Amino acid sequence: MWVVKYRKLFYTISGLLVLASFASLFVWGLKPGIDFTGGTLIEVSYGNGNGGASQRPDQAAITSALVSIDPTVSVRPSTTNTGEQEFIVRMKEVNQEEKAAVMTGLSLGGTATTTIKTFDSVGPVLGAEALRKSIVSIILVILGIVLYITFAFRKVSEPVASWKYGFVAVIALIHDVIIPTGVFSILGHFAGYEVDTLFVTALLVILGFSVHDTIVVFDRVRENLHHASAKKPFGEIVGESVSQTFTRSINTSLTTLIALVVLYFVGGSITEHFSLALIVGIAAGTYSSIFIGSTLLVTIAGADTKKGGNK
Numbered sequence: 001m002w003v004v005k006y007r008k009l010f011y012t013i014s015g016l017l018v019l020a021s022f023a024s025l026f027v028w029g030l031k032p033g034i035d036f037t038g039g040t041l042i043e044v045s046y047g048n049g050n051g052g053a054s055q056r057p058d059q060a061a062i063t064s065a066l067v068s069i070d071p072t073v074s075v076r077p078s079t080t081n082t083g084e085q086e087f088i089v090r091m092k093e094v095n096q097e098e099k100a101a102v103m104t105g106l107s108l109g110g111t112a113t114t115t116i117k118t119f120d121s122v123g124p125v126l127g128a129e130a131l132r133k134s135i136v137s138i139i140l141v142i143l144g145i146v147l148y149i150t151f152a153f154r155k156v157s158e159p160v161a162s163w164k165y166g167f168v169a170v171i172a173l174i175h176d177v178i179i180p181t182g183v184f185s186i187l188g189h190f191a192g193y194e195v196d197t198l199f200v201t202a203l204l205v206i207l208g209f210s211v212h213d214t215i216v217v218f219d220r221v222r223e224n225l226h227h228a229s230a231k232k233p234f235g236e237i238v239g240e241s242v243s244q245t246f247t248r249s250i251n252t253s254l255t256t257l258i259a260l261v262v263l264y265f266v267g268g269s270i271t272e273h274f275s276l277a278l279i280v281g282i283a284a285g286t287y288s289s290i291f292i293g294s295t296l297l298v299t300i301a302g303a304d305t306k307k308g309g310n311k
Contacts, residue, residue: 021182031188033196065105210285
């Protein structure tokens with residue numbers, strides 16, 4: 001199949017995307033949300049008090065009213081899917097006394113009618129613990145996936161050892177995780193996008209979705225190996241396996257992406273970043289399962305054959 005034939009092209013595309021992601025992370029890093037750094041997140045909407053249209057005040061006025069409490073306060077306008085005008089405020093962790101001052105500032109001294117939709121406060125200790133648990137979760141998931149694939153393909157030894165299927169899957173998973181992380185690094189620098197526990201949840205979902213697609217292709221390779229003649233090239237077997245699963249992988253991912261795109265546009269600010277991370281990650285995962293994971297098996301088999309021939 002053409003996927004195997006032009007695998008170097010697909011390696012180059014993925015290499016450039018991963019390199020750009022690492023470069024962005026190295027230069028700009030990620031912008032952590034209050035889940036990891038500690039602080040207060042407030043989602044507030046404004047109305048005229050009579051059930052009429054939203055009367056959102058000027059952003060600068062809200063910032064000015066809160067800057068005395070926290071000089072680093074961030075105020076961002078937002079619009080819900082129902083057209084309601086809101087502000088999303090991020091600031092340091094506030095105590096009960098400061099909370100009263102914040103409420104006064106948000107209402108501009110009582111001149112504006114406010115509805116507080118979210119008022120979450122996270123301490124720095126809880127934020128550090130959330131970051132640690134997030135990193136551990138991702139590592140444990142990847143380790144579990146490697147062990148499972150190695151066990152599931154334990155009876156496959158030629159021309160690629162079973163543990164190498166797990167190794168290839170890890171490379172594909174790193175590819176699928178690093179690309180959305182790089183995208184959020186870029187968006188964090190230019191658009192103020194933050195990463196939080198929902199972002200980590202999205203990465204875990206991406207890992208599960210991506211490895212599912214990869215295993216489907218690998219399993220078809222295993223089946224075709226059992227039924228193929230001894231003289232049939234491994235690259236041809238992999239190509240046939242990709243062809244047999246290609247339509248299924250595309251259709252499954254496409255229907256999922258359609259649902260996520262709808263969620264991104266109508267789900268509101270709470271799920272906006274979550275759905276965007278899933279969109280980027282699942283698209284990258286579909287690409288890697290078809291164009292990277294399977295073709296890497298062919299490359300590894302070719303390298304092993306050359307080593308065997310040189311002995």
